[in-house]
Amino acid sequence: MLNKLNPWKKDPSPSDFQERLLKIKEHQVPAHIAIIMDGNGRWASKRALPRVAGHHEGMKVVRKITKLANELGIKTLTVYAFSTENWKRPKLEVDFLMKLPEEFLGTFLPELVEENVRVEMIGYMDKLPEHTRKAVEKAMDDTKDNTGLVLNFALNYGSRAEILDGVKRVIEDVRTGKISEDDLTEDAFSSYLMTREMNDPDLLIRTSGEIRLSNFMLWQLAYTEFWFTDVLWPDFNEEHLIEAIEAFQGRQRRFGGV
Numbered sequence: 001m002l003n004k005l006n007p008w009k010k011d012p013s014p015s016d017f018q019e020r021l022l023k024i025k026e027h028q029v030p031a032h033i034a035i036i037m038d039g040n041g042r043w044a045s046k047r048a049l050p051r052v053a054g055h056h057e058g059m060k061v062v063r064k065i066t067k068l069a070n071e072l073g074i075k076t077l078t079v080y081a082f083s084t085e086n087w088k089r090p091k092l093e094v095d096f097l098m099k100l101p102e103e104f105l106g107t108f109l110p111e112l113v114e115e116n117v118r119v120e121m122i123g124y125m126d127k128l129p130e131h132t133r134k135a136v137e138k139a140m141d142d143t144k145d146n147t148g149l150v151l152n153f154a155l156n157y158g159s160r161a162e163i164l165d166g167v168k169r170v171i172e173d174v175r176t177g178k179i180s181e182d183d184l185t186e187d188a189f190s191s192y193l194m195t196r197e198m199n200d201p202d203l204l205i206r207t208s209g210e211i212r213l214s215n216f217m218l219w220q221l222a223y224t225e226f227w228f229t230d231v232l233w234p235d236f237n238e239e240h241l242i243e244a245i246e247a248f249q250g251r252q253r254r255f256g257g258v
């Protein structure tokens with residue numbers, strides 16, 4: 001059967017999961033995976049549940065995928081948990097989404113600490129409700145010395161705003177002589193973005209069949225490999241992550257060269 005969104009790639013036969021895992025580890029795994037976790041609302045609607053039930057189920061998937069990504073030696077996992085545009089959603093849904101980081105970290109932080117995972121965040125933290133901000137800050141602080149996977153939450157994140165803010169700070173730094181126009185290389189500009197501490201994603205995954213970027217890491221995704229799936233985020237599992245990494249390992253990255 002042909003995969004609808006990746007027609008060049010046949011759906012994998014259901015071979016043994018462990019075998020595929022070992023095979024993946026023999027090759028280079030993507031150092032940074034970014035995920036647009038889409039389809040929570042549709043997952044819930046299909047089950048006649050409120051949309052927030054989909055978000056709650058989606059939260060548990062983040063835990064599963066973090067664990068496997070860490071085991072695979074992936075360095076950074078960025079998950080798009082809330083965009084600067086998501087404030088337009090009904091208040092009940094926004095309030096629920098703002099409570100999820102607390103619930104996630106309240107439940108799983110001890111395990112993340114145990115597994116040497118470091119929690120990070122990109123996004124406009126100062127505009128988050130205090131309870132959300134405090135939960136994320138505590139997790140970042142409790143895990144700051146960990147050296148395993150970086151679990152990076154994009155929370156109240158918007159890429160255009162991020163780039164525009166970067167440009168404004170560059171203008172200020174040129175004005176005050178901190179940087180000259182000639183020194184403003186792509187690398188130098190990257191250091192004005194929220195992702196300044198991390199490499200660009202190697203692999204972007206978007207679930208639920210939507211094929212767009214939704215204002216996510218527009219600068220950082222310039223040379224990233226994209227992988228789309230019809231699977232709704234709450235249904236996404238370890239096997240899907242393996243499938244995405246297998247697809248990535250089959251790609252030839254040329255970064256504009258030949």
Ligand code: FPP
Pocket residue numbers: 037038039040041042043055056058059062080081082083086097100101104208233
């Ligand atoms: C998009 O699906 C999803 C979101 C806007 C929220 C993503 C949040 C999670 C998966 C929870 C994880 C959070 C933490 C803190 C671990 P949608 O609601 O737009 O789905 P739809 O397109 O089917 O309506």
